[in-house]
Amino acid sequence: MIVVFISNNVKGTHFSEDGIHNIHAFNFKVNAQLDGQDYTKLQCSKLVSNIKTLHHLQSHMSSLSLITPVNYHCCPNSCICYTGDYQHFDHCPHYSKSCYDNQG
Numbered sequence: 001m002i003v004v005f006i007s008n009n010v011k012g013t014h015f016s017e018d019g020i021h022n023i024h025a026f027n028f029k030v031n032a033q034l035d036g037q038d039y040t041k042l043q044c045s046k047l048v049s050n051i052k053t054l055h056h057l058q059s060h061m062s063s064l065s066l067i068t069p070v071n072y073h074c075c076p077n078s079c080i081c082y083t084g085d086y087q088h089f090d091h092c093p094h095y096s097k098s099c100y101d102n103q104g
């Protein structure tokens with residue numbers, strides 16, 4: 001099942017085949033809990049044709065939903081997100097791992 005929250009500005013809009021394909025790709029990414037690197041690997045694998053870049057996909061979904069994504073650093077083990085009470089932390093309090101990967 002696909003659940004898409006569509007803003008009022010696009011209700012009644014007929015989506016192109018490409019638009020529907022993007023919605024399915026985004027739905028798969030979210031349900032499979034793919035991070036950006038996994039999504040890019042899937043895109044580069046050529047297992048599925050016509051997959052847009054993550055940036056393109058996110059921009060398209062943002063324009064449909066009128067939701068602007070905000071990125072935060074998270075522990076590589078997904079224990080915390082460095083926001084709120086953790087916004088000034090630079091290491092995970094559980095694993096003492098840096099909030100940054102080796103690419104920064």
Ligand SMILES: [Zn+2]
Pocket residue numbers: 075076077078079080092093094095097
């Ligand atoms: Zn952690």
